[in-house]
Amino acid sequence: MRKIKYLALFTFLVLTFPVFAFSYHILNNSTSTFSFVFLRWSSTPVNLRVDPGTLAGGGGQEIVVGACEVWNSVPNAQQLCGSLTNFSEDITVDNFQSMTSNSNGSIDVVFDETGEVVAALGLSPNSTLGVALVSRNVNNGEIRGVLIVLNGKILGNSNSDPLSTTTHEMGHSWGLAHIPIGGINNSNNVSGLEPIDTSAIPSMFPFNIPDDDEFGRTLEIDDKVGISVRYPSN
Amino acid sequence: MMLSRIILSNKILFFVVFVLSFSFLNCSKSYATRELQESNLDVAKRSEAIVVARCISSESRWNDEGTLIFTYVTFEIQDTIKGKDPKDKLTLKLIGGQVGDVIQTVPDLPAFNEEGEVMLFLGPINKDGYPTLASMKNGALQIQTDIKTGQKIVTTPTSGLEIYREDTEREISSQEAEGVLLEDMIYSLRKALNQ
Numbered sequence: 001m002r003k004i005k006y007l008a009l010f011t012f013l014v015l016t017f018p019v020f021a022f023s024y025h026i027l028n029n030s031t032s033t034f035s036f037v038f039l040r041w042s043s044t045p046v047n048l049r050v051d052p053g054t055l056a057g058g059g060g061q062e063i064v065v066g067a068c069e070v071w072n073s074v075p076n077a078q079q080l081c082g083s084l085t086n087f088s089e090d091i092t093v094d095n096f097q098s099m100t101s102n103s104n105g106s107i108d109v110v111f112d113e114t115g116e117v118v119a120a121l122g123l124s125p126n127s128t129l130g131v132a133l134v135s136r137n138v139n140n141g142e143i144r145g146v147l148i149v150l151n152g153k154i155l156g157n158s159n160s161d162p163l164s165t166t167t168h169e170m171g172h173s174w175g176l177a178h179i180p181i182g183g184i185n186n187s188n189n190v191s192g193l194e195p196i197d198t199s200a201i202p203s204m205f206p207f208n209i210p211d212d213d214e215f216g217r218t219l220e221i222d223d224k225v226g227i228s229v230r231y232p233s234n
Numbered sequence: 235m236m237l238s239r240i241i242l243s244n245k246i247l248f249f250v251v252f253v254l255s256f257s258f259l260n261c262s263k264s265y266a267t268r269e270l271q272e273s274n275l276d277v278a279k280r281s282e283a284i285v286v287a288r289c290i291s292s293e294s295r296w297n298d299e300g301t302l303i304f305t306y307v308t309f310e311i312q313d314t315i316k317g318k319d320p321k322d323k324l325t326l327k328l329i330g331g332q333v334g335d336v337i338q339t340v341p342d343l344p345a346f347n348e349e350g351e352v353m354l355f356l357g358p359i360n361k362d363g364y365p366t367l368a369s370m371k372n373g374a375l376q377i378q379t380d381i382k383t384g385q386k387i388v389t390t391p392t393s394g395l396e397i398y399r400e401d402t403e404r405e406i407s408s409q410e411a412e413g414v415l416l417e418d419m420i421y422s423l424r425k426a427l428n429q
Contacts, residue, residue: 093361098299102338119360121340122304122328123267124368126280126357131267133302133329135338144336147302154270165268172266178342188271206371207271 039134039141039175040230045082046173048107049100053090055111056156061086064109067166070217071174074224078231080174093117096149102135103144107173109166115153125153129208130165132172146173160208164216171204176226178206187211266340267370273394274372278423281355281368283317285309286377286416287324289346294331303338305331307346309354315423317356324356327364344374351377353388353419377416386416397422 050064061084068081087108091099093116100108112118115125123131133147148169155162182201184192187210198211202220209215278284287309294305308325330339344367346352353375357366367373375390389412397407397414400421407414414422 097297097301101301103301103336116361119358119366120362122326122343122360122364122366123340123370124357124366124373127270127272127277127369129268129270131329131340133338133340134266135336138332138335138337160270168268169266177266206267207269210271 038230039136039143041143041174044078044080044231046080046105046107047082048084048109050084050086050109051091051111052086052088053111054113054152055150056113056152056162058156058162060109060111060150060162063163063166066163066217067170070167070219071170071227074219074227076233077224077228078233080227080231081170091117093120096120100147101145102133102147105145107146107148107170109148110150111152112149113152115151117149118151118153121149125151127154129155129160130169132169134172134175143173143175148173159210159213161213161216164203164209164213167203167217167219168205171223171226174227175230176204176223179204179222181205181222182207182209185210266342269370272369272372274392275394275426277355277369277372278316278395278427280357281316282358283356283365284315284353284423285311285317285324285356286313286315286351286353286420287311288351289348290323292346292348294333296333302329303331303333303336304329309346309352312351313420315353315420316427324354324365326354326367327360327362328367340370343370346374351379351386353377353416375419388414388416388419392419395422395426398425 048064050061054060055063064084068084071080087099089095091110093114096110096117100110110117118128118131119125121131128151130148130150135144135146136142137144150162150166150169154160155165179202182196182205184190184195185198185201186195187198198209199215200220201209201215202222203216204223289307290310291308292305294303296303305328306325307328308323311322311324328343330343355368355373357368359365375388375392377386378389379386391410391412392414393410395411396405397411397418398405398421400417
């Protein structure tokens with residue numbers, strides 16, 4: 001009887017222990033439910049090629065630089081962003097398929113001012129803030145290249161912040177998936193356990209953050225742990 | 235006595251490992267997009283068309299430039315809830331897919347299985363002439379058939395949409411709903427869109 005009590009107490013403690021460090025999710029290459037091959041670059045830093053055009057009417061390159069600084073500042077993690085270079089011309093729906101590459105070992109960033117590139121990918125230009133297409137080897141999950149498209153048609157309005165979205169999509173570029181933390185927050189009245197403050201919602205939450213989307217500019221512990229585990233500095 | 239202790243400790247160890255394993259499993263699907271947060275009702279109002287359709291084919295191939303993989307998914311339309319498209323088939327051209335040993339994905343882009351039924355919420359036609367998905371999260375609701383009753387059920391959870399029973403017109407859910415009969419979902423959507 002005593003052993004059963006100890007077991008019940010232990011189980012209670014385990015289930016109620018904060019699991020922030022395990023809340024990050026990593027994109028995986030699994031083709032079955034029971035095998036996971038996590039996606040990651042074989043070497044860092046990774047270079048970026050950036051659209052020379054504008055984003056939401058403003059400078060896009062500065063936003064990409066800002067997002068790189070955020071991810072490069074994660075404690076106990078490798079430097080992820082390498083050099084930034086510009087494409088030779090503005091990327092539009094007419095040339096993005098020939099100018100960019102999803103498998104050349106770099107991260108290509110496109111500023112889609114009209115939403116037409118997003119639509120060309122089959123996605124809604126009226127609700128998709130950004131998208132990251134990750135190309136990898138099916139056998140080992142090695143990331144070969146990433147295409148990020150940022151939707152300037154709606155970024156900057158509808159309570160959406162370009163830097164937060166860029167930071168988020170760049171997180172996918174490193175192999176991070178979405179985090180569900182934030183779905184129950186003190187702004188959206190969704191039923192469930194204790195809601196999280198909107199300022200603490202991780203950057204890898206899949207939607208714009210209520211109240212102020214600029215909260216997504218800074219990484220939370222779940223974001224940081226995900227990177228430091230996948231790309232440890234030692 | 236010693237053997238029983240060993241057995242009990244192993245059981246405890248197994249139980250601990252079993253419980254902790256749920257902390258590590260990536261149980262949820264993961265999107266590689268960031269979207270505006272919307273309810274199903276918001277998406278329905280914004281959609282240019284809403285159809286119930288059955289997937290009849292899916293093919294992935296490289297684009298002409300050899301840089302991106304697209305998947306072409308063709309559907310047979312079974313019912314139109316919104317929109318006036320008289321066609322009986324439609325094809326989505328979606329980024330991502332697998333060709334050879336290369337996979338390109340926007341994870342959690344809705345997956346379509348041949349012969350599977352879905353309710354599609356469609357956005358504007360793109361420059362290539364293909365309709366877009368109105369939403370990543372709420373753009374495709376999965377439909378399953380109950381083996382026992384033969385009734386079709388929308389298995390994807392919805393939110394922000396009042397659900398009514400078609401036969402009684404009684405409201406059965408005002409917020410989150412799961413496992414709704416297809417006929418009730420269609421009725422509720424038409425009711426909401428006509429208001």
